[in-house]
Amino acid sequence: MYSENTNQRYQRQILLKEFGEAAQNKLGQAKVLVIGAGGLGCPALQYLAAAGVGTIGIIDFDTIDLSNLQRQVLYSTHDIGKSKVDTAILKLKALNPEIQVNGFPIRITNQNALELVRNYDLVIDxxxxxxxxxxxxxxxxxxxxxxxxxAVLRFEGQVGVLNLADPITNIKTNYRDLFPEPPDASSAPSCHEVGVLGVLPGIIGLMQATEAIKIITGIGKPLYNKIVSYNALENTFYDFQISSTQKSRKLIPFDELSFSNFNYEWFCNGSSNAPEISVEEFDALRVSELITIIDVREKGELPTVLEFPCKNLPLGELETFLPTLNTVNKIVLFCKSGSRSVKALKIVKAKFPHSEAFSLAGGIEAWKKYNFKMTS
Amino acid sequence: MEITILVFGQIKEITGIAAWQISGIKSTEELAAKLVMQFPELALMKYAMAVNKILIQTDTELNENDTVALLPPFSGG
Structure with missing residues (x-):
């Protein structure tokens, strides 16, 4: 079914008896989305294109910088300043004109992610x-x-396959089973801050491409529910078996609408300017850390809240109680529908400008509605 | 009772060494508390903890010759 050229292009892998034309056909029909065309994305893209993955999507909003070239070997010095996506498409099409490459020179957000991911079979982060x-x-x-x-940093990298069930145990795990809570920015620096050995994203990116090819073709055993940590200085590998957790299920938005309402910047940095948090963010925060929750409604106001511990400090009396307020933990204020708690937030912020305080958007009514929907 | 501790990434930057043995520790929570006493900066770190390569979520009993690994999240790409 292949043209002579096609057969010749992939001859070395079709020759593998475990691979053959069947696996090559599967690659040809596969759609892989590579998010980020940087240190990890470049090597993954090059080898996936070379191997004949039929459709490759690339998302990256960035342009090529001189400091990228030490590891992002898809790009050349004369490409500096150009769009990564546009440049990657040109180079990949030159490498293999038989495949389809779709470029998205945009930032992936909670508004467009589902639409982008939906059209592909597999995602490379x-x-x-x-x-x-x-x-x-x-x-x-x-x-x-x-x-x-x-993921990579300095001389170490991590690679793993998430959200793919082990065919024997039927267990499927995800990133939140591994790291339920994001680290503080200060304890998890970026490559931009502390550097990375250029070959390292090459190695990890190619391991990602290898896992993608294994998953698509069904050869070998993908790294289901596992993260492998690689140390380039010692040339050692260490693997971690991930278990499925109750906590991760509570942290992940339960449907597409709650996904589009979940503020990921806020979840990871905690200090976004938005003084309001959604019910989804509130629940994620309650699960992940100790917070102070204050009900600013009048005493005895309905609905009663028994689902989580909170202090009742009615708006009118809030100022009197402020000196006793613990501002070490994050504070979430709520009322019936979310307007009194915004006023309360202003009072708290005026007294404690550096406190991390938020108002629950939509109030306890929105929270009850959301949680009722989840459990019904 | 001796156990081996392995640390990765930023945690190794804090501890200065990648692997060592300690004794007299009976559980992972006791270990975590002991490590924070020894390396206070660890209190601010988020990490996954594995006993004999299996990630744990709750306090876990430690036995002779167990290996405990501490893996922090990375974000670089």
């Missing part, structure tokens, strides 16, 4: 920040797409 990593994980969980995870 080559991004460089936590908000996007949690966002991609949740999108893949909601849409039931396998996610090949990779």
């Amino acid at each position: 080559g991004t460089d920040n936590f908000p996007t990593r949690y966002l991609i994980n949740d999108a893949c969980v909601l849409l039931n797409k396998p996610l090949v995870y990779g």
Whole structure:
């Protein structure tokens, strides 16, 4: 069924008896989305294109910088300043004109992620920040797409296959089973801050491409429910078996609408300017850390809240109680529908400008409605 | 009772060494508390903890010759 050229192009892998024409056909029909065309994305893209993955999508909003070229070997010095996506498409099409390459020179967000991921069979995470990593994980969980995870820093890298059930145990895990809570920015620096050995994303990105090829073709054993940590200085590998947790299920938005309302920047950085948090963010926060919750309604106002511990400090009396307020933990204020708690928030912020305080958007009514929907 | 501790990424930056043995520790929570006493900066770190390569979510009993690994999240790409 192949043209002579096609056969010749892929001859070395078709020759593998475990691979053959059947696996080559599967690659040709596969659609892989690579998010981030940087250190991890470049090597993954090059080898996936070379191997004949039929449709490749690339998402990256960035342009090529001189400091990228030490590891992003898809690009050349004369490409500096150009769009990564546009440049990657040209180079990949030159490498293999038989495949389809779709470029998205945009930032992936909670507004467009589902639409983008939905059209592909498998996602490769080559991004460089936590908000996007949690966002991609949740999108893949909601849409039931396998996610090949990779990350690097200094001389170490991590690779793993998430959201793909082990065919024997039927267990499926995701990034939030591994790291339920994002780290503080200060304890998890970026490559931009502390550097990375250029070959390292090459190695990890190629392991991601290898896992993608294994998943698509069905050869070998993908790294289901596992993260492998690689140390380039010692040339050692260490693997971690991930278990499915109750906590991760509570943290992931339960449907597409709650996904589009979940503020990932806020979840990871905690200090976004938005003084309001959604019910989804509130629940994620309650699960992940100790917070102070204040009910600013009048005493005895309905609905009664028994689901989580909170203090009742009616708006009119709030100022009197302020000196006793613990501002070490994050504070969430709520009322019936979310307007009195905004006023209360202003009072708290005026007294404690550095406190991390939020008003629950939509109030306890929105929260009850959301949680009733979840359990019904 | 001796157990081996392995640390990765930023945690190794804090501890200065990648692997060592300690004794007299009976559970993972006791270990975590002991490590924070020894390396206060660890209190601010988020990490996944594995006993004999299996990630744990709750306090887990430690036995002779167990290996506990601490893996922090990375974001670089």
